[in-house]
Amino acid sequence: MASSEVDQKFLGRLAKAIEPSNPLLSSMLFKILGLSINLAAQTVKARKQRKLDTTRTTQSLDLYFHIIWLAREGLIMLEQYVLPMVGDHGELKVLAYKLRASFYYIFVLFHNNPPVSTMGLSTSQGSDTTARPQTPPMPRLDKGKGVDRGEPAPPETPTPTRSSLQPTHPIEGGPVGPPPGFGPQAPEPAAAFLLPAVDYLPTAHQYFKEAESYADTLLWGSHSLRLSVKTEFAAFLYDCVHDREGSRRLARKTVAEVYDASEGMDDDMFNDACELVTVLGKMMKRGLGSNNTLRPSTPGASQGTTSQAGSAATIVPTAGMENPI
Structure with a gap:
């Protein structure tokens, strides 16, 4: 995944070969090479853990953020500076399209919505308080006067109720719900601030087919x-x-x-x-x-x-x- 040792070798060779004719493209390939080496090490570490735990912030959640951020930055450099300039370079064209599919492969593994593997996270950062039922606080018996010694509270004077069964005002008649958009919502993945949590699977599949087609044609x-x-x-x-x-x-x-x-x-x-x-x-x-x-x-x-x-x-x-x- 973004990328193998073979891809890294070709990245270095091609960046060195085109440096005299296209310094900008060469510099971007070198940057993607450095990013890919770092990203490969991070994904191997994540695979060894098998499941990223949101409660272990320094070890697991930071690793998750780092992987998504590296893949996002690599994809941006690839799409903005490399893909438009691959031209007729056979090996470079195959490598560029393969790297794009590889970056989306990482999105699918770690950040897809709905999740398709156990590698990523499907809940929000840290402990999700919205998923736990909130226990209502126990009423205080002392009303703030003295110490509660467990004695039963004295009977209170009943509040008079309305004799009419119909509310006398439009806003009466029951609890009022929250306005639209402010109700309980499903928690977002922890890295949603880095990358939208959507379904990347169809796009990744299509990009792999394109990379395979170029590989069969040019190599x-x-x-x-x-x-x-x-x-x-x-x-x-x-x-x-x-x-x-x-x-x-x-x-x-x-x-x-x-x-x-x-x-x-x-x-x-x-x-x-x-x-x-x-x-x-x-x-x-x-x-x-x-x-x-x-x-x-x-x-x-x-x-x-x-x-x-x-x-x-x-x-x-x-x-x-x-x-x-």
Whole structure:
């Protein structure tokens, strides 16, 4: 997520390469690179916690704010200064569109409304007093005179009531509710002051499709940046869209395309591609049991999906292709 080590390598290379011709674009890429390194460390820390706790302000809530703020600032720099200037730069164009999808991926994970994962917060900051019933205060028996010793209060003179059943004035006749807009409302997420709490899932899904389309068009099958796009898209489908079979299908298809690729690459890109293929191989079996059957806890799994996923979960490479790249 915004971004992988492969994305960070390409950010540094491309920023250095275009520095003589476009210093502004180069400086923004370097800034996004620094922001992405910080953001990646924060998201890893949040994933280890698994659930952000609003009561632990210094450890959990501040981390939540920091992640949302970094993703928001990175998206602003990307959309205002990078996307309008990518032009015909193939790798830079794929990387820019992939980073935009990655930033929205973070919004969906941590700040989506309605929430789609357990990573984010769905209540307001700190303890929510609006969700707890307020206990009315006990009436004082001493009326402010002397000390209450638990003795029963003396009977009071009954107040005369109206004999008429109808109110004599329009404002009489019962309690008056609050004016429109001032009644009890659902609590907002704690970071609503940083970013509107809306549903970012459809937008993120569309941006991943655009990044995948550019990657398929502009990059060859075993290009490490293309594999980075596919890997994060498969993770998004699994974590946010909850399309587990779609995530495994994308991973299988990507690995098969790597087998068929015949383009050469340098040692560094080869090593990155090997690591990503290993990750994709694990994602092909993610959510499956040891016997390639869907786990019982998988929601919405059908018998047809179980047999189909189990039969296609393992790819047997063709002869001479024992090496996945």
